[in-house]
Amino acid sequence: MHQRFPVLYFNAMDNILIGAFEKGEEFLVSELIKTCFDEFVAPGYTSAGNNFFYTYSGPEKIVERFVQGNVLLTAKANGEIVGVIEVRDGNHISLLFVNKFRHGNGIAKRLVAQAAALCREKDKGLRYFEVNASPYSEKIYARMGFKKTSNIQNVNGLKFIPMVLKLV
Numbered sequence: 001m002h003q004r005f006p007v008l009y010f011n012a013m014d015n016i017l018i019g020a021f022e023k024g025e026e027f028l029v030s031e032l033i034k035t036c037f038d039e040f041v042a043p044g045y046t047s048a049g050n051n052f053f054y055t056y057s058g059p060e061k062i063v064e065r066f067v068q069g070n071v072l073l074t075a076k077a078n079g080e081i082v083g084v085i086e087v088r089d090g091n092h093i094s095l096l097f098v099n100k101f102r103h104g105n106g107i108a109k110r111l112v113a114q115a116a117a118l119c120r121e122k123d124k125g126l127r128y129f130e131v132n133a134s135p136y137s138e139k140i141y142a143r144m145g146f147k148k149t150s151n152i153q154n155v156n157g158l159k160f161i162p163m164v165l166k167l168v
Contacts, residue, residue: 021072049157132160
């Protein structure tokens, strides 16, 4: 089977492929993000915050940031996109979402690890990843080793907790 998807990670046990985003996948990626956001994050935000996020995570904006050089990886199971991570500025996780039916399988952790490896290839001196975690995701990031660096903040209607992960 010929596959253009550049695989960075494959686990035969759960059939998860992690590789680079490809143009043309932006609608599926945006749909996954919106579905997860609507269920787990949006209820705690204002409509202004939700609208700000919907604009940020729209298909056109995803491609725009990818073309500008952001790291964007997807996790696929049987050809279906089940997870996504975006890293901007070489060390800031701006998006990390996994299909709810795949929660608890380590996909987010693998996406973070692969994104960190790619970012370290570009910057050998990279020592940390940062994220503005939603209140929903704070515990998930903490389980991956991220530490809270400040109290909850609210910018553009989005509540978040700044967190950092030291890379070894």
